[in-house]
Amino acid sequence: MSLKLYELVGTDPSRPFSPYCWRTRMALAHKGLSAESLPWRFTEKSALAPHGSEKVPVLLHDDKPIVDSWTIATYLEDHFPDRPSLFGGEGGRAMARMINAFGDIAIVGGIFPLIVADIPNNLAEIDAAYFRTSREARFGGKSLEAVMASRDTGVVGFRKSLEVMRQTVKKQPYIGGEAPNYADYIVFGGFQWARVVSPFKLLEADDPIYAWRDKLLDAFDGMARKSPGHQV
């Protein structure tokens, strides 16, 4: 059996940073699976085209492509049922959909303006140019630096927006319960993305989410913490 994972990197191929690829990385580790990393950069669209995707993560399972982090998670759950469950049953699989939306909107969407101008520092010139042009268009032509200029006040609103999650990890160790599962990896992917590309401090040290993140940095023999990144 062979598993290969296309992961977004910049100048350093050993420094994957996509929040969605980190969801998959953690999911693979949870299942006790290892995948060969295929470093991929923003402008290498042609490498993914044969697999029917424009974006990462793309997982190749014996050369069959599985595209999109959510689809990969459910694929792993269905194809490796004897390994630790990512969802803890059908109810968890359904509810993780909502946590996936929380991860996309509140976490990735919330963090993006706080770190966006730091991202090109991690990219080769051609990828930095692509990133800047495509992302500035999304912000209505505003420069990445202008978007990020208000991050010291923006981060206060971001922290506040995490209250639903904060109340959860005050009451139980992980979103997934006593042990982490895919619900946690969804959210953690966003924090790990930020940690890899930006020195900006997202969480206060006394925030219960800070302690939760620390535990996930240590998970799987410190896999995420060992991956190059900034101090958080």
Add this chain to the structure above:
Amino acid sequence: MSLKLYELVGTDPSRPFSPYCWRTRMALAHKGLSAESLPWRFTEKSALAPHGSEKVPVLLHDDKPIVDSWTIATYLEDHFPDRPSLFGGEGGRAMARMINAFGDIAIVGGIFPLIVADIPNNLAEIDAAYFRTSREARFGGKSLEAVMASRDTGVVGFRKSLEVMRQTVKKQPYIGGEAPNYADYIVFGGFQWARVVSPFKLLEADDPIYAWRDKLLDAFDGMARKSPGHQV
């Protein structure tokens, strides 16, 4: 076996309106259980005191009190395991904790300022006075009418804050998956609360959450829709 449920009502004892009691009502119906309703009003603290609570819902199972909607849900799941599951497994039970926080913060907390001055209309004088005094204190002394004055703009922000849920029910029929479970009842309780006490229109008819709410109004032979309330 006997089940009795203390439920918050106002002048009409057949019109329970607490969002938390509606979570429990729906959970009982899901389990195929019926409980005798014990109507309870805000100022009847002495009726609950012997059961160790100041708030509803309180469920009496053969006279043993179970206090708090979340505790009741897990109690029902554990004590009636052969009936349809409220969580769909341990993963769902854990993740529902986060959806419970979403229900408390985004739904109940988000709806409250939009309907707050309508609530006393449903209450007898003594309860209305208690409600006004205690809730105005929470709003720093602002009158309920002043809190609600901006609801036409406030509701726009409320609808926006539901995006995480909207994305979910666009992708699957219920938060709980193909069929509703406790994750749905958590959120629905808030909408049913609003429907019972206020004519204010919370959702646009083309919102996927509107269609989701409609299905839950129809669930269990239209239990929630048959309960007296406003047109929504």
